[in-house]
Amino acid sequence: MGMTLTPIGPVTNPLPSRMPRREPYLRIEWIDEITAAKGYLVVDKLVRGMATGGTRMRAGCTASEVADLARGMTNKTVAFDLPVGGAKGGIDFDPKDPRAKGVLTRFCDAMRPYLDNHWVTAEDLGVSQQSIDEVFAGLGMRQSFHAAIERSATPAATAERVAAGLNASAPGGLLGDVIGGYGVAQAALAAARVRDWTLGETEIAVQGVGTMGGAAAYYLHEAGAKVVALADATGTLYDPSGLEVPALLESRNRFGEIDRGIVGPGVQVLEREAVLGLSCDVLIPAAVSYALTLDNCEDVRASIVVEAANAATTPDAELSLAARGVAVLPDFIANAGAVAWAWWLLLGDVGEDYRDSFGRLAAVMRSKVTSLLTEWNPAEGPVRWAAEVDTRVDAGESLVIP
Structure with missing residues (x-):
């Protein structure tokens, strides 16, 4: 698999803003050796060493799209007083393709240093929470909230509490x-x-x-x-x-x-x-x-x-x-x-x-x-x-x- 830390170009479709523009903290482009699918991780901002944002998969997903979404995640975390920054993952691949889970697995494996330590991800367009949790489990991580759970004094108990909340019954x-x-x-x-x-x-x-x-x-x-x-x-x-x-x-x-x-x-x-x-x-x-x-x-x-x-x-x-x-x-x-x-x-x-x-x-x-x-x-x-x-x-x- 290939991975570069070179800039992926300017955001071509920035959201309207009156705030000063700034560059993301980190941008990574990944290429799958098996399918040639491209994947992107953009960490817009780290706060207390952490950033949060889902991983999407769709044919045509672009680097600028992921950067836009990562910036939006930072806005969400600040607007809702969350103690983390914003990030986003994206993969340019058809989620209906039977090879999609393999692509997602290899992407997450490549991003393992960030998923272990800094990036909490979850479902997004084309990626269900169940599928990404299965990928994490297969890679030896507890769940897609892995980076946060591992910061707990009692990771096993925290993982159990998180799983109970995610799988709790609600109307609908x-x-x-x-x-x-x-x-x-x-x-x-x-x-x-x-x-x-x-x-x-x-x-x-x-x-x-x-x-x-x-x-x-x-x-x-x-x-x-x-x-x-x-x-x-x-x-x-x-x-x-x-x-x-x-x-x-x-x-x-x-x-x-x-x-x-x-x-x-x-x-x-x-x-x-x-x-x-x-x-x-x-x-x-x-x-x-x-x-x-x-x-x-x-x-x-x-x-x-x-x-x-x-x-x-x-x-x-x-x-x-x-x-x-x-x-x-x-x-x-x-x-x-x-x-x-x-x-x-x-x-x-x-x-x-x-x-x-x-x-x-x-x-x-x-x-x-x-x-x-x-x-x-x-x-x-x-x-x-x-x-x-x-x-x-x-x-x-x-x-x-x-």
Whole structure:
């Protein structure tokens, strides 16, 4: 396998920002000797010797994309007062390819010095938590939170506590799988309250029904909102009277695709990208980065966009939407529930009772979104600018895990 520490070039699609730009702490490019797949690790910032961020796999994943995502992770950790910096892993490979697990295993093996000591990773687009945990176990590491767990005075006990939390039952699935989507749902619900919308009449469209988008749609439906559209890789399902979300999600295959055989006669089956332009109050892009671009953002008819996917909106699209008065809740707020919860779990602030985790995350998300949207002035730029945090200050002492 090959690995270089040479620069991988400037970020070509930086998120709009008014903060001073800075270079990431570390950028690595890796090439798989067997498949020629390329992988990237970007550590945007180390805080107390640690950085956190998932590992994604998709055909076409780029170095600049991973750098954008790593910077977003730093924003999340600061916005949610987590004692770590931000990082991200990415592999340019089709996750449906039967060789994908081998590629992921070799990538993680190559990144072992960072996974042992500095980088806590987890699931992301194209990589499930179960699959990455299996890879870690096969490499002799306890779990994908390995670097943090090994800092504990009692690693075995900490690993057991983390596993109990990740695998705890919650409405809608395992707590570790659904907590991120629950946070997105809470962000959307908070936005609806700020706008004083009647919940049962609030129409929501969700692009992507994987771990994040599926859970967000489930909890919004359970809260009483009207989920009018769900889009997966094969198309968009649309019903202005509201979809039967739980049944549709239950029919998904292992690639997150809904079984069209159970779709009712009143549901319209549209093109995949149609979800972005449907009439609704809230649009939740939860599939891929850069889903909303300058070329398609004029199609958006929602008044609020909640970024469940990382970097779901390109900078020029975000500026264009703000000029139209469309609020884009940025990813480092809206979808930060998963990373915030993971570190609450690692630090012992929450455990395996989902009610504690849901209660804490709902309260934090409600407070942040309400404050942002109440004070936001579209004439001053995107919501992202109002939400930005200063990521330049490091905490010096080493992180201690109880």
